[in-house]
Amino acid sequence: MAGPPTFALPCSFLATPRRAPATFTVAGIPFDAGTTNRAGARDGPHAIRRASRMLVDGAHPTAWIDPATLDLADIGDLAVALGDIPATLAAIESAAAPIPHLIALGGEHGVTLGLLRALARRTGPLALVHFDAHVDTWPDGFGQPLSHGSVFYHAIAERLVDPHRMVQLGIRSPVQRDVWDWTLAQGVTVLSAQEVHEAGPAAIASLVREVVGHAPVYLSFDIDALDPAFAPGTGTPEIGGLASWQAQAILRGLQGLAWAGMDVMEVAPAYDVAEITALAAATMAWEYLALVAGTK
Numbered sequence: 001m002a003g004p005p006t007f008a009l010p011c012s013f014l015a016t017p018r019r020a021p022a023t024f025t026v027a028g029i030p031f032d033a034g035t036t037n038r039a040g041a042r043d044g045p046h047a048i049r050r051a052s053r054m055l056v057d058g059a060h061p062t063a064w065i066d067p068a069t070l071d072l073a074d075i076g077d078l079a080v081a082l083g084d085i086p087a088t089l090a091a092i093e094s095a096a097a098p099i100p101h102l103i104a105l106g107g108e109h110g111v112t113l114g115l116l117r118a119l120a121r122r123t124g125p126l127a128l129v130h131f132d133a134h135v136d137t138w139p140d141g142f143g144q145p146l147s148h149g150s151v152f153y154h155a156i157a158e159r160l161v162d163p164h165r166m167v168q169l170g171i172r173s174p175v176q177r178d179v180w181d182w183t184l185a186q187g188v189t190v191l192s193a194q195e196v197h198e199a200g201p202a203a204i205a206s207l208v209r210e211v212v213g214h215a216p217v218y219l220s221f222d223i224d225a226l227d228p229a230f231a232p233g234t235g236t237p238e239i240g241g242l243a244s245w246q247a248q249a250i251l252r253g254l255q256g257l258a259w260a261g262m263d264v265m266e267v268a269p270a271y272d273v274a275e276i277t278a279l280a281a282a283t284m285a286w287e288y289l290a291l292v293a294g295t296k
């Protein structure tokens, strides 16, 4: 190991010095106006970047790729409109549109709608691998149609994602039966946290591969998919979730898919303890880069 120690590195993602878009471009989205419970995901991008510096002192130990050495840039945070969800989604969409392969750091999950609008314009309806405690297919959240719990209701309605190639993992929150039934009726594959625990990561990964097939696929990782023991720093925690290692093992089983982008959302550092949640989020983005670069 040469150069400065990890704690002394600059606070960009994986301490990359590059600021202009590259093969893989990281951007933060400091926005949380659509959260329905405790707020604070606006501070997620900074915390994830800071924690990511732990991951630059060697190669990924199974992919044997060092994501920090890829053609990687961190362009900083995208512009948001204070308190204005539609304007923020429009700003995200136009900022994301020209970026070839974006890794977004949230921010609340609602902003994924802007990212998917930008990407699907290029790819057509995407396959989706969605880690979450919640289905996020509510038509509204307490009367707000663009809350963080509505992102995939709109993504399906706008045909940004193909629900028959969409799989949700880690689901376990309370949910209205009509929302649940609507989600299944669209063709979404919903895998509860309990099913993930009982089947094990290898079986789950092979099921995900079957659902996704060869379609261009997006990874949306809500950090609350992880159990609060592994990710306390989030706005809507639910017990009984995935362990960090389970999510890692599932991701490592998803090589060779046509990955088109990813986000990691809902890190709210004010509720975090010892950077557990921020490090988990940074690591999921790092796993993704190893996965995609290993595929090439």
Ligand SMILES: [Mn+2]
Pocket: 109, 132, 133, 134, 136, 148, 222, 266
């Ligand atoms: Mn979510």
